[in-house]
Amino acid sequence: MEDRRLISYFILEDIFSRNIPLKKSYEMRVFGKDKKTASYIKELVYGVVRNKILLDHILEQATGKNINNLSKKVQNLVRIGIYEIFFMNHKDYAVLSTIVDIAKSQTKNQEKFVNWILREFLRNKDKVVIPDDDSLESLSIKYSFPQHFIEYLFEEVGLERTKQLLQFYNSKPPIYAFRIDELEYREFKDNERLTKKEYILDPIYLNIFRSLQLEETIDDVLDLCAAPGGKSFLVKSFLPKSKIVAIDKDAERIEMMNSNIKRLKLKNITTFAADIFKLNLDKLFDLVILDVPCTSTGTIRKNPDVKYNYKKKIDELVEIQKKMIEKAEEFVKDDGLLLYITCSVFKEENHDVVFDFLKKNKDYKMISQFFTFGDPFNGGYGALLRKTGG
Secondary structure (H helix, E strand, O other): OOHHHHHHHHHHHHHHHHOOOHHHHHHHHOOOOOHHHHHHHHHHHHHHHHOHHHHHHHHHHHHOOOHHHOOHHHHHHHHHHHHHHHOOOOOHHHHHHHHHHHHHHHOOOOHHHHHHHHHHHHHHHHHOOOOOOOOHHHHHHHHOOOHHHHHHHHHHHOHHHHHHHHHHHOOOOOEEEEEOOOOEEEEEOOOOOOOOOEEEOOHHHHHHHHHHOOOOOOOEEEEEOOOOOHHHHHHHHHOOOOEEEEEEOOHHHHHHHHHHHHHHOOOOEEEEEOOHHHOOOOOOEEEEEEEOOOOOHHHOOOOOOHHHHHHHHHHHHHHHHHHHHHHHHOOEEEEEEEEEEEOOOOHHHOHHHHHHHHHHOOOEEEEEEEEEOOOOOOOEEEEEEEEOOO
8 A cells, every 4th residue: 555645644634634734744754754755745745635526526527426424534545536636647557546445444345335335536627617717616617725714815905816715825835944044034945944043924014024124222022922933033133232032831842943043153042932812020111022822814825724624613713813812911111012912814814903902901902014915925913003002
């Protein structure tokens, strides 16, 4: 049985049966594998997840079977087979043979059914019609996005921009390296090494910091939800004399941040692991940065599984965000600044959370906001607030 397809199957099971994030499952499952194997699995799994709704449409058109009537295991197996044949142009017999072997070991007597589905797909794949009109249903199938996500974009930016964004969200994301002493970034290739002054950073953060124009008088900075360190390092680039306290709930990610601090030879950054809701500090800060947990819908290019599960999480996340911004406020000096950041494209997590906070906290005022749906970089939001003390 071929290892690459079996691992790909396990990753899809993690995502769609166990609600494990794609990135986490992929990194766990390919650990210790050679680069060629890991790259193959990444192309296959990320391709299946990006195109899940389209793959299900192709299956139903070619076989007459409703995907929802199949077991999760069979769904994931046939998605792998269809993606490899339809999108990767792999040899039919090799894909079919391996997928049926996996079905023998991973399902209860469903290998013959899987074999029939894939053979039926092979017989009819040239008859498959992918819709190309501008209805919500057709856009949902063509771009593999839930209709409610497309509807939201359409209401915000109109049809043509919606189609541009959907195409952008389905593209493979580059990785960017940021040079700490030049405030510039470059596209980072897999076979390259970071220089001593570089680290991996999403350019959205640089764009947020540039647009909000942090003041040179800022001295003491508190970075909440800080790991693995990009925002703190960015502060050091803009405000090299600042003293930063960086906190994150995840101790392992704090260790990653410490390694980056050492490699970049940065000074005056103190780190420790702590839960924001249990945090007690004996000082206040000129700037508090709060990059809250969110639906991550601005990062769909690199986290395509997000588009299928955000709706279940958004209400709970908004409540957490509201509590976190209230807690972060406790550490801001009078006349200090509070920077609220998300990587979400939804108003509920961005504008609505901030303006709900401003209604309840009359001693704060909005200084500036930044928002982008994405293209050419990820989507996200930043709001800079000042505590007036009045």
